[in-house]
Amino acid sequence: MKSVWQWSYRGYDPKHQRLRETLCTLGNGYFAVRGSVPECTSLPVHYPGLYAAGCYNRLRSTVDGRTLENEDLVNLPNWSVLRYRRRPDGSPPGDWLSPDHRSLRHSGVRLDLRAGVLTMRWLFQDGLGRRLAVTHTRFVHMGTPHLAGQRTTLRALGWSGDIEIDAELDGSVVNAGVERYRALANGHLVDLRTGVTPEDVQWLSCRTSRSRIAVGMAVRTVVAGADVRHSATATGVSTSSRVAVARGGRVTVTKILSLHTSRDRPPADPLSAALAELAATPGFDALLVTHRAAWDDLWREGEVAVPGEAGRILHLHLFHLLQSVSPHTTGLDVGVPARGLTGEAYRGHVFWDEAYVLPYLDLHFPGLARSLVLYRHRRLPRACEAARRAGHRGAMFPWQSGSDGREETQRLHLNPRSGRWLEDRSRLQRHVGSAVALDVWRYWQATGDDDFLHGPGAELMLRVAQFWSSLAEYDPSDARYHIRGVMGPDEYHDAYPGSQRPGLDDNAYTNVAAAWVLGRALDLVGALPPARRDELLGGMALAGETDRWQDLTRRLHVPFHDGVISQFAGYEQLRELDWADYRARYGDIGRLDRILEAESDSVNRYKASKQADALVLGYFFTPRELHAVFDRLGCPVDDDVWRRTVDYYRRRTSHGSTLSNLVHGWLLTRLRGADAWEYCSQALLSDVADIQGGTTAEGIHLGAMAGTLDLVQRGLTGLECTDTALRLDPVPLRQLQRLSFPVRYRGHRGIRLHVVRGRVGVEVPASQHGPLDLILPGDRRVTVEPGRERWFHLPDSPDSTGR
Structure with missing residues (x-):
């Protein structure tokens, strides 16, 4: 039986290597290193990446005759590069070895969660039976945010001679x-210097071209x-060496990295800070001990x-969430x-996925949750400016955010499938502001932090x-009031079929969330408090x-139609799709929009x-909250209407987003639907099985991953603060x-x-x-006193008493 703490792969599979590198990424919230092999630096099989949180840069490109500007999370220099080759006694040097070399006989990767x-292990064997066993061990220190370590052990089996080693710090990355x-x-x-x-x-020192973030890296390599x-x-x-090795002998190479940027606080020269920290840093084994202890605290x-x-x-x-x-x-x-x-998909941008992430953090790491909401508060002036430019009041948060809170959603x-560059209107998803307000309210419900709610929280919610x-x-x-020209989470x-006006009217999720x-x-x-109320109402x-x-x-x-909530006004006038035909022709129709556009059709129809x-209303809001909102709007939604609505859209959803199976799994679990597990299991497998066919190689889907944790934490338990x-x-x-x-x-x-199994236990320290x-x-x-543990039988169980 596999350990619940181990993630491992046996055998080398170039086709899925980049997926493995994504899932084996190591990080600590300050920076992360993809799980790429030290020996390889090139596409398409491998893709090394090092990303520091918040390290963005924007560049201009010309596409289809238009000049575009995009901001990206920057891939920083690769510190992990290590090449080696054998030189047996009396023989010329062999090839530089890597898992892609024809002499690879065995391989295995293990991630100790x-x-x-x-840990990565390779075994090479040449035509004369001479073997070289290689073990790489890597960590990104969870206790000290700027440090990482890598140790490589090379063992000569059945031969003696020399091993040539080349360790690099490579700044030629893009x-x-x-x-x-x-x-x-x-x-x-x-x-670059x-x-x-x-x-x-x-x-190595460098800076980003336009954001002018300075980066300093220092690597201590010991052979x-x-x-x-x-x-x-x-x-x-690069650092090169040639080491004599006896038959059965070992050579060990260790690399310790210190990474600093000009975004650090307090400010300092990044290179000087990296060099000074490295000079005071102990060896690999000592660092590994404190790194493990930091992870123990998080778990x-x-x-x-x-189980x-x-x-x-x-x-x-x-x-992955905690990295x-x-x-x-x-x-x-x-x-x-x-x-x-x-990875670099979505350019490292911040969407509304935080609304799927923060419910877990609120109940485990509330200080971290508060910090992430403050990211939005610091960008509140930019959101207010965006609303003013659009002719509105309040705060209009961007669909995609990055360094400073401007709208980062691509224009094209x-x-x-078609090779065509198309207009991107997803910036019309104004509902991101409701997610920000929801984050504020849920954090307060979990923590009772009135200072936050009455301070930055109130400013966010009221704007x-x-x-x-x-x-x-x-x-x-x-x-009635109407909200026009927006897009929903779908x-x-x-736009409406054939219309040149972008956006839709009265998207149900948008309107209910706004209410x-x-x-x-x-x-x-x-x-x-009266003084604070007067201050806010007057200032705003x-x-x-x-x-x-x-x-x-x-x-x-x-809007409603046929006894169900309409996705948006006029939805009932759209055509039904022949789902069976498209599944038969294409198999995976998760990105049905791309399929139809390549056929010169439009999913808008x-x-x-x-x-x-x-x-999504049933995911973000409890039944009591939804009933209260709908009742106040004068359009009550009882359990029958909600069940019909869930069933209606289940049959009309392609699940082209990893969040979709999560939401459906949550809803059907709460509704005790017979096939709830089908959706829950798909949510669990979204990234580990790469069910979207290649997207995970570009980066995990953090909202879906955190959402599965919350599915257990709140979805299965009905936990509500x-x-x-x-x-x-x-x-x-x-x-x-x-x-x-x-x-x-x-x-x-x-x-x-x-x-x-029908009982719930509560321990209060x-x-x-x-x-x-x-x-x-x-x-x-009921109540549970501090220092006590009580168990309660749930309804339908033989005994409903607590103890």
Whole structure:
């Protein structure tokens, strides 16, 4: 049986190597290193990448006669390069070896999730039976954010002689990890300088061309028992050696990296900081001990324990989450990159994926969650400026964000099927502002952090509410407000068939989420201390506007058709798609929009969604919240209407996004649907099986990974943070009947929840806090005293008593 803490691959598979390199990425929230092999630096089989959080740069490119500007997360110099070749006694030197060499006989890769250590093993054998066993061990230090280490052991089996070794620090890198971007400008690094200190430390400094972020890297390379020679060029520095090895003997090469940038606080010269840190850094073994200890601390706070293969995948997902955003992130001005720090897809941008990530962090690492919401608050002036330029009030957050909060969504995108560059209208997804407000509110519910809610949280929520109020238009013909010219989460539909006007009217998710934001903003205004309330209402010129907010929460239009919620106004007039025909012809139709465009057709004409749209309402909002919003809008949605709506869109969704299976799995689990596990399992497999056929090689999908953790944490347990109690309403899922995890809730730290076959257990550690109040199914209220553990039988179980 596979360990739930190990992720491993046997055999070498060039076709899937880049996927493996993505999934074996190591990071610590400050920077990350793809799991590429040290011996190889080139496409298409391998793609080394090193990415520092928030290190963006923008370049101009000419595409289809138009000049475009794109901002990218920059691929930084490759520190891990190591080449070697054999020189047996009396023989000329052999080839430089790598896993792609014909003499490879065995290979294996193992990622130790608990320790954050990647191990790669190769065995080479030449025609005379002489073997060379190679082991690489690598980590990116979770305790000290600027450090990484790599140790390589080479063992001569059945021969003696010399081994030639060349270790490099390579600055000739570009951003080339996404094929469809390769026609665009991709050289971000300028002013490269390289050298070697008297202490034999390789160093490199450079900066990004336009953002002018300075980068300093220092690498200490030690080849045991050898003298080394250094060679510096304009783009890199190498350390060469030749080591005698006896039959059965070993040669060990260690590389320790220190990486600093000018984004660090307090500010310092990055190269000087890297060299000084490296001079004070101990050896590989000592670093490995403190690195493992740092990971132990994270697992203690955050592990979601589930047995079996699902548990192993969840450990991998949490491993990647904590490498992309860790406690080190709290000191950085960065958001949640949709692909983590594992690749260059989506250019490293921040979308709304944080809304899928923060619910987990709120309950385990609230300080980190707060920091990530503050990324949005620091960009609030830019969002307000964007709203003003568009003729609106409030804050209009960008669909894609990067360094400074401007809209980073590309103007054109390439359809690889047709080869055509097409207009990209996805910036019309204004609902990202509601996700920001939701992040604020959920964080407060979990932590009770009134200082945050009344400070930056209130500024965010009120500005988003002001934007929705400004965007909504009143139509006296139906006495309703309407939000026009937007896109929903679906992402397929960006206009009505044949219309030259971009966007759609009254997207149901957008409007309901806006109504929820307006309602919570009104609640917040009523709860603010009077002085703070007057300050905000006066400073934002909101005096008198709250009456309009009240009206909007009652009269914002939500369209319906055939007894279900309409995805947007006019959806019922679209054509039905022959799903069976397209599946028969194309197999994978996840990107149906590209298929239809290549056929000179448009997905705008059909009732077909890339991913959950109206159904996302059931993911982000509890049934009580949804019922309250719909009731106030005067269009009640009971359980029957919701079930019909879920069933309706299930049949019309291609699941072209990894988030789609997650949302469907969540909804069907809560509805006790018979095929809930089908969607849940697809969500778990999204990246590890690369179900989208190649996208994971360009970077993991962090929202989907974190969402699977939250599926266990909140979806299966019905866990809900209220102002006064934790609410629990577990639902049975045969494939996941045992689970356990710690949570933090409003000052209580280390609460542990267990769900085991019809029972729920709650442990509350001893503390100075009062009892923990719980609300169980049927609105049954119970308490658990500090230092106690209680178990409760769930409804339909033989015994409903607690102990």
